[in-house]
Amino acid sequence: MPGHGAAVSLYPRLAWYGFRRHATYWAAALAGAFTNTVFGVLRAYVLIALWQARPGLGGYDVAGAITFTFLTQAFIGPMQLFGGGLDLPQRIRTGDVALDLVRPASLQMWCLSEDLGRAAYLFVVRGGPPALVGALLFGIVAPHAPAAFLVSVALGVVVSFGWRYIVALATCWVMDDRGLGVLSMVLTTFFSGLMLPLAIFPGWLGVLSRALPWSAMAQVPADVYLGTADPAPALGFQALWAAVLLALGALMTGAARRKVVIQGG
Amino acid sequence: MIRTYALLAWTWTRAAAQYPLSFALMTAGGLVVGGLDVAVIWVIFANTGELAGFGLTEVMFLYGASQLAFALADLLFGNVDKISQHIVAGTLDVMLIRPASPFVQVAADRFTPHRLGRSIQAGAVLAAGLAGLDVPLGRVWMVPVMVVSGIVIFAALFTLGGALQFLLTAAPEVANAFTYGGATLTQYPLSVYDTRIVRGMTFALPLAFVNWQPGLYVLGRPDPLGLPSWTGLLSPAAALALAAVAALAWRAGIRRYRSTGS
Amino acid sequence: MIEADRVGRTFTVRRRVVHAVRDLSFRVGAGEFVACLGPNGAGKSTTIKMLTGILTPTSGRVQVAGLDPSRRRTALARRIGVVFGQRTTLWWDLPLRDSLELVRLLYKVDRKVFRERLDEMCDLLDLGGFLATPVRQLSLGQRMRGDITAALLHDPAVLVLDEPTIGLDVVSKAEVRDFLRRLNAERGTTVLLTTHDLGDVERLCRRVLLIDHGRLAFDGTVDGLRATAPGRASIEDVVAELYLRSRTTPRTPPAPRPAPDGPSATA
Numbered sequence: 001m002p003g004h005g006a007a008v009s010l011y012p013r014l015a016w017y018g019f020r021r022h023a024t025y026w027a028a029a030l031a032g033a034f035t036n037t038v039f040g041v042l043r044a045y046v047l048i049a050l051w052q053a054r055p056g057l058g059g060y061d062v063a064g065a066i067t068f069t070f071l072t073q074a075f076i077g078p079m080q081l082f083g084g085g086l087d088l089p090q091r092i093r094t095g096d097v098a099l100d101l102v103r104p105a106s107l108q109m110w111c112l113s114e115d116l117g118r119a120a121y122l123f124v125v126r127g128g129p130p131a132l133v134g135a136l137l138f139g140i141v142a143p144h145a146p147a148a149f150l151v152s153v154a155l156g157v158v159v160s161f162g163w164r165y166i167v168a169l170a171t172c173w174v175m176d177d178r179g180l181g182v183l184s185m186v187l188t189t190f191f192s193g194l195m196l197p198l199a200i201f202p203g204w205l206g207v208l209s210r211a212l213p214w215s216a217m218a219q220v221p222a223d224v225y226l227g228t229a230d231p232a233p234a235l236g237f238q239a240l241w242a243a244v245l246l247a248l249g250a251l252m253t254g255a256a257r258r259k260v261v262i263q264g265g
Numbered sequence: 266m267i268r269t270y271a272l273l274a275w276t277w278t279r280a281a282a283q284y285p286l287s288f289a290l291m292t293a294g295g296l297v298v299g300g301l302d303v304a305v306i307w308v309i310f311a312n313t314g315e316l317a318g319f320g321l322t323e324v325m326f327l328y329g330a331s332q333l334a335f336a337l338a339d340l341l342f343g344n345v346d347k348i349s350q351h352i353v354a355g356t357l358d359v360m361l362i363r364p365a366s367p368f369v370q371v372a373a374d375r376f377t378p379h380r381l382g383r384s385i386q387a388g389a390v391l392a393a394g395l396a397g398l399d400v401p402l403g404r405v406w407m408v409p410v411m412v413v414s415g416i417v418i419f420a421a422l423f424t425l426g427g428a429l430q431f432l433l434t435a436a437p438e439v440a441n442a443f444t445y446g447g448a449t450l451t452q453y454p455l456s457v458y459d460t461r462i463v464r465g466m467t468f469a470l471p472l473a474f475v476n477w478q479p480g481l482y483v484l485g486r487p488d489p490l491g492l493p494s495w496t497g498l499l500s501p502a503a504a505l506a507l508a509a510v511a512a513l514a515w516r517a518g519i520r521r522y523r524s525t526g527s
Numbered sequence: 528m529i530e531a532d533r534v535g536r537t538f539t540v541r542r543r544v545v546h547a548v549r550d551l552s553f554r555v556g557a558g559e560f561v562a563c564l565g566p567n568g569a570g571k572s573t574t575i576k577m578l579t580g581i582l583t584p585t586s587g588r589v590q591v592a593g594l595d596p597s598r599r600r601t602a603l604a605r606r607i608g609v610v611f612g613q614r615t616t617l618w619w620d621l622p623l624r625d626s627l628e629l630v631r632l633l634y635k636v637d638r639k640v641f642r643e644r645l646d647e648m649c650d651l652l653d654l655g656g657f658l659a660t661p662v663r664q665l666s667l668g669q670r671m672r673g674d675i676t677a678a679l680l681h682d683p684a685v686l687v688l689d690e691p692t693i694g695l696d697v698v699s700k701a702e703v704r705d706f707l708r709r710l711n712a713e714r715g716t717t718v719l720l721t722t723h724d725l726g727d728v729e730r731l732c733r734r735v736l737l738i739d740h741g742r743l744a745f746d747g748t749v750d751g752l753r754a755t756a757p758g759r760a761s762i763e764d765v766v767a768e769l770y771l772r773s774r775t776t777p778r779t780p781p782a783p784r785p786a787p788d789g790p791s792a793t794a
Contacts, residue, residue: 031436038442042449042458046309046316049457053313179290186297195305202311269633276629280620283661359616361581363633364604523597524583 010105011113018117029122032077033129040073040130044138047196058199064226065197067141070134071222072194077126078119078153079160079217081194083185085118086111088168089177097172101257108249112161119157144227148235152221155238159216162245163188169252172259193219199228213241269365273373281377292379299332299386302452317456322397323484324454329391330408331451331476334415336384342372342420343380345427346444348518349437352430357522368515371427404483410501411479415451417504418475421511422447428511431518443470451475456489463490471503528685528717529555529578534587536573536741547573548741551587555719555734557684560711562728563721565738566770571721574738575689578719579609592684605634608678612690615674617662623673624658627680634681641680648676651706668699675706679716686710688720692727704730725762737769744769 022029044066051062060068075081088111091097100107134140143149167184171177189195191214198209198219209215216238223229281288306328310321319327348371351357360370395408426440433439447470455463455477467473467490474497481488482497536548548570555561565571576582577589580596580603589596592606610616617626631641649655652672657665665673671691678686691707692700708731710716722728728735728749735752737745745752749762756765 025435027433027435028438031433031438035438035442035446038446039449042446045458045462046453049317049453050309050313053316057312174286179284179287179294182291182294182298186294186301190301190304195301196308200312201308272629272632276618276621276625279625280618283620355611355614358576358581359611359614361600362579362604362607362609362616364601365633366601523581524585 011109014110014113015117015120018114019121020117021114022118022121026125029077029125030129032122033126036073036076036126037130037133040070040134041137043073044069044134048138058197059228060197060199060226063139063141064228066134066138067226068193068197068222070130070138070140071225072192072218073130073134074123074127075153075156075192075218075221076194077122079156079192080119080164081160081188081192081217083164083167083181083188085115086164086168088165089171089181092168092171093177097256098260101260106250106253108165108246108253111165112158112246115161115164116154116157119161123153141226143225145224145231148231149221149225152224152231152235152238155235155242156217156221158242159213159238159245162242162249163213163217165249166245166252169249169256172256188214188217191215192217193222197222213245216241266366266369270369270373273370274376277373277376278378281379288377288379291377292382295379295382296386299336299383302328302332303386303390317454319454319456322394325390325394326398326484327394327454327476327480328452329387329389329394330411330480331415331448332387333384333391334412334475335419335448335451336380336387337412338416338419338423340376340378340380340384341416342423343444344374344376345372345423346430346437346440347371347374348427349430349434352434352522361523367519368424398484400483401485404485407479407483407497411476411483411497414479414500414504415475417501417508418471419444419447421504421507424508424511424515428514428518431521447472447475451477460490467492471507474500474503528557528559528592529553529719530588530590531574531578532588532590534574534577534584534589536570536577536582537585546741548577548584548738551738551741551743553736553743553746555717557717558711558715559734560707560718560732561720561734561736562732563719563736563738564723564725564728564766565721565744569738570741571738572689573741575687575719575721579607579687580604605681606683607685607687608681608683610671610674610678610686610688610691612671612688612693615662615670616677617670617673619663620661622659622661623654623665626662626673627658627677630677630680636681640682644680644682645676648679651709652676652702666699668695668702671695671699671703672706675703679710683716685717685719688718690721690723692722692724700724700726707731725766729762737766739770 047065047069048062051057051060051065055061057065088097091100100110103110131140163184167180168177170180174180191198191209191212193215198206198215200206201209210219220229220234220238224231224234306321306324309316310324314320316324345368348357351360351371351374357367357371360367363370391408395405400408422444426444429440430437450458450466451472455466455473463473463477467478478488478492479497479500482494487494488496531551531553534548534551535546538545538547551570551574563571563574573582577584578591578596580600583597591603594603594606596603616630617623618629621629627645630636631638636644649658652675654672654676657669657673660669662670662673675688675691686707688707692703695703704727707718707720711718720727720731733748735745735747735749736743737752745755753759753762753765756768759765759768
């Protein structure tokens, strides 16, 4: 068994490997950034038309709505808002997960470390271009609280990981991850604020959507950036969901280990 | 060609039926994905009475027409933009040793009828929009024409996206900007966008002929750019022109693959 | 049956022109059984791809079963059978029988002929036990027997196999070899295979083509190959020595081909 010191250096190293591994797919990352930028431009025009009809809607002005659009487009890569980003479903299908489960390290923390490295790389390479093009074409506002924003993005990645890890592990019981992937994508894209700011969802839908974990992946970091949400409670909300999802994932890891060990996959 | 396509599509349908739960989830997912767009339109019109000069029923009509065309094109030809995966995995070689067109084989590969769910959803929105619009009989015939033209235009875009991937094997997502981007662009009246974009979509990449120009004709509304009202009738011609370009690009892509091995 | 006349193939890898195959000439007559040997990256796969119409040669002329593969790909596909040892041409999620039925329809094989042919193959390759099993659940040996069946349903005059015995256990290997020998002897099917397994060569082939650095380094009988390095006990040692002799000059890199990744058509 590795000592405490080994575990401390293991996870940062895994994060670094995750970063480097994704850096080899730079062409795919740039292609993704290009697509995210094109969609950002299309979304921005629709929101501009809406905000011209209803100035000040949801507490944003037109510049705020445009900024919101390009920020959430920039989050697609690091937060994996369309799902994926983990090798786990593939490894479960092929049975390789058995090898992962016998390692003397937490599977969940292992995956989280790699995922943080991945997110850091994509935050720069896939997040930068949409924000830059948005700023050049339409002008986006400066961050209200830059430090709190970066913390909020990091927490958003952890919430996103917590959710995707649960979806991925569910493959152990469903045995084909495509259907689950679609379901997860639908929930994430709609309730994260990627399609429209949750602030303009009417009535109970607005209240509900802002309480669900997906809002921690895009809506909350964007609000912290724009100053339309108080940083302290916003970060607290994200941390709470991160803890809940990670705990749930840990429980499922235990169940998956029992299933793989007892039933042989 | 059609026989081979039907054969492969039927085979894949049975393969998909091996995972009934996933199949059910995917079908439901397709319906919900389409439903999400409608939810977005609903949220927008919960906040405003009109968007860029168009009311809810008009937007539903334009949305339904383009998304029905896109969903059917995606059902039939959407897998063409997965060609880079076949190149990387070497399965394109397997297709090339068979006595059938690689285009048909790629298009029918992993055919999944659950995408029909999306078409049904879009068709329902189109019908609901038309029901609320009171279009005169003399112009209703244009609706099926525009949907078929739209299918051809989107199929051509998928093919162009696939042809592009012969060059950009490592970056297939670029193609999405044109295919899914085209579907997103045509969800809303083009009057939402900058006139430079609308001009580009009229004269260069003919996305304006999916639902905008013919839609204006059906709705009997003048073109904000000042083009004559019969411009919408040119949709089939624009679709065929784009399809011809796409066919040439695809052939060039296959020729390149067979002459470079990458 | 197979004619290659001064065939060359170049690739441009990072702006450098690489000769994967150069000036390759050979003939394979009807009914021959030929093995194509060569170290990794020697140009074997490139040659197979040019013979099957997947790749167009940069220079020279190829004829297979009377057709130019690069111009008459579809027509050629009906006259030849191709088996890739490392990739399956079967449908992953379907029972083997359904995959074969699909191949029948793709190649427009008559139903009655198909039935007779399948019965015969079932007999020879012992497919009966797993015709109803989805391909993804087959062992590698079973899958290979399924792939060979699929390649032969339309009764091709030429069978091309790219590393057909790779990864197979001794029993499966013996079964596949035995079948190929009978196919060649009894039906007169011309067989060309690439392999790294010299057991294949010794047990099956009268003739060996050795490709190295994209050129034909040896063309002759197995005994003739032995004679090139006298004093070597086994054929493995002979070939190893031939490979090592040519090491002095730099090896051609393989055709660009990234590692397989993700689910796809047939793999």
